[in-house]
Amino acid sequence: MSSSVFSAAIDLGATSGRIILGTWANHRLTLNEVHRFPNTFRTLGAHDYWDLGTLWHEAQTGLRKAVAALPRGAKLASVGVDTWGVDYALVNDAGRLVFPVHAYRDARTQAGLRRLGNTRAALERVYAATGIPNVFYNTSLQLEEVVAHCPAIEDLATRCLFLPDYFNFLLSGRMENELTISSTSQLIDVHSTNWSRATLDHFRLPPQWFSKPVLAGTKLSRVKNFPELAGAQVIAVPGHDTACAYDAMPASPDGTDLYISSGTWSLVGFESDTPVLGPAALAARVSNERIGDGRYRPLTNVIGLWLLEGTLKDFASRPTSDKEWATLIATAEKLSAPTALLDVADPAFANPPSMRAAIDSQLKRRKIPAPKNLTGYTRLICDSLGRGHADAMRAFEKMTGKIFRRILIVGGGSKNRLLCQATANAAGLPVVSFSLEGTAVGNLASQLIALRAVKDLATFRRHLGAELKQTVYAPRS
Numbered sequence: 001m002s003s004s005v006f007s008a009a010i011d012l013g014a015t016s017g018r019i020i021l022g023t024w025a026n027h028r029l030t031l032n033e034v035h036r037f038p039n040t041f042r043t044l045g046a047h048d049y050w051d052l053g054t055l056w057h058e059a060q061t062g063l064r065k066a067v068a069a070l071p072r073g074a075k076l077a078s079v080g081v082d083t084w085g086v087d088y089a090l091v092n093d094a095g096r097l098v099f100p101v102h103a104y105r106d107a108r109t110q111a112g113l114r115r116l117g118n119t120r121a122a123l124e125r126v127y128a129a130t131g132i133p134n135v136f137y138n139t140s141l142q143l144e145e146v147v148a149h150c151p152a153i154e155d156l157a158t159r160c161l162f163l164p165d166y167f168n169f170l171l172s173g174r175m176e177n178e179l180t181i182s183s184t185s186q187l188i189d190v191h192s193t194n195w196s197r198a199t200l201d202h203f204r205l206p207p208q209w210f211s212k213p214v215l216a217g218t219k220l221s222r223v224k225n226f227p228e229l230a231g232a233q234v235i236a237v238p239g240h241d242t243a244c245a246y247d248a249m250p251a252s253p254d255g256t257d258l259y260i261s262s263g264t265w266s267l268v269g270f271e272s273d274t275p276v277l278g279p280a281a282l283a284a285r286v287s288n289e290r291i292g293d294g295r296y297r298p299l300t301n302v303i304g305l306w307l308l309e310g311t312l313k314d315f316a317s318r319p320t321s322d323k324e325w326a327t328l329i330a331t332a333e334k335l336s337a338p339t340a341l342l343d344v345a346d347p348a349f350a351n352p353p354s355m356r357a358a359i360d361s362q363l364k365r366r367k368i369p370a371p372k373n374l375t376g377y378t379r380l381i382c383d384s385l386g387r388g389h390a391d392a393m394r395a396f397e398k399m400t401g402k403i404f405r406r407i408l409i410v411g412g413g414s415k416n417r418l419l420c421q422a423t424a425n426a427a428g429l430p431v432v433s434f435s436l437e438g439t440a441v442g443n444l445a446s447q448l449i450a451l452r453a454v455k456d457l458a459t460f461r462r463h464l465g466a467e468l469k470q471t472v473y474a475p476r477s
């Protein structure tokens with residue numbers, strides 16, 4: 001056992017969180033999901049908030065379970081945290097929360113979204129400076145609203161920590177902004193790895209709230225105030241879950257793979273040494289988020305399985321076990337292909353009271369009959385997402401001159417045969433799906449590299465690729 005390395009990944013998603021104990025031995029990573037729990041935001045009055053106390057409680061429970069799952073005498077070497085993008089905690093110098101933590105689907109950014117969207121010159125300036133398009137959830141718009149409507153916050157808060165940064169602080173006592181999660185804010189300079197002063201000024205945000213981002217792999221300190229974990233290093237992994245998922249892609253080194261991290265959102269993109277900018281990129285809403293090492297992940301955010309998760313809530317007959325899921329997908333596969341697909345970019349799908357009603361109203365507007373049952377909606381949603389993935393791919397090909405040869409899918413959607421096949425059909429390319437918790441694997445990879453148990457990411461991917469089970473979906477017309 002002496003050559004094994006044990007690390008824990010805290011991997012928090014908008015609809016579920018998990019703590020995974022990773023064991024690295026003989027060039028092989030084994031995962032043990034020691035704890036999983038549902039996550040949701042809560043609505044108070046007109047606003048949406050995360051329940052941070054519950055998230056931290058669940059993270060601690062998971063870490064205790066990870067320690068309990070270690071072989072006798074073994075020690076946890078490190079822990080790392082990744083979460084969904086954009087959300088943040090405002091704290092004072094002592095680390096006290098001075099403002100409730102909003103959830104990114106909160107509608108309070110709508111006015112700012114429209115304002116920036118309607119001001120062509122400002123929109124172009126912000127995009128040229130940050131490489132991030134104008135999306136309702138951006139931290140920039142969220143903070144702009146808070147500073148404008150609760151001005152006393154400028155006296156109370158001294159730091160803005162993104163959620164992984166905040167959990168790293170609880171674990172280590174150190175306040176840092178990590179680059180990948182910072183890059184989701186629309187406030188990082190696209191040509192450096194620091195904040196864009198012009199953009200902070202544009203949104204009227206106090207620059208002192210932010211510190212120069214650290215790169216993934218930075219060792220923050222040993223775990224504090226958590227005796228069971230004494231000695232373990234807190235490592236700033238790529239704090240953004242999508243950055244972790246992209247790191248975990250067993251991609252071919254020649255750069256011809258398109259990546260999809262498929263979960264609540266579908267993040268369709270690739271890795272690049274340079275950002276994709278300019279009017280076409282702005283129109284296609286290309287988001288130049290950052291990789292742990294500072295390079296770029298140009299990607300398009302397609303609405304993702306949020307559409308299906310939301311629709312399921314409207315059906316009492318929704319599946320509750322893996323077996324029922326398999327039956328739903330198998331029955332939906334047998335239906336004939338829908339004659340018209342959803343426009344998945346419809347802003348009405350962002351956070352509707354009823355997703356089924358939002359879908360029906362788009363269909364009605366376009367004079368298309370609504371599906372009759374859950375099977376019909378499932379088919380329509382998966383085919384429409386497949387088309388959305390293919391459209392994003394073609395837009396990238398057109399903008400960059402790149403030709404993709406395969407599409408790699410990781411995350412929850414990689415298990416959805418209907419979605420993988422629909423993507424292959426619409427793109428005319430093979431889709432390779434990996435049964436892989438990409439976000440947790442990328443999180444662990446960064447820790448193992450920081451601990452020098454693995455040389456670098458290329459080496460990690462080579463070992464991972466050799467082990468992984470993959471399913472290939474050939475395109476059908």
Ligand code: LFR
Pocket residue numbers: 013014083084085086087104137240241242263264265267301
């Ligand atoms: C996926 C994700 C996406 C981001 C969205 C909102 O979990 O992190 O990358 O655009 O959530 O933060």
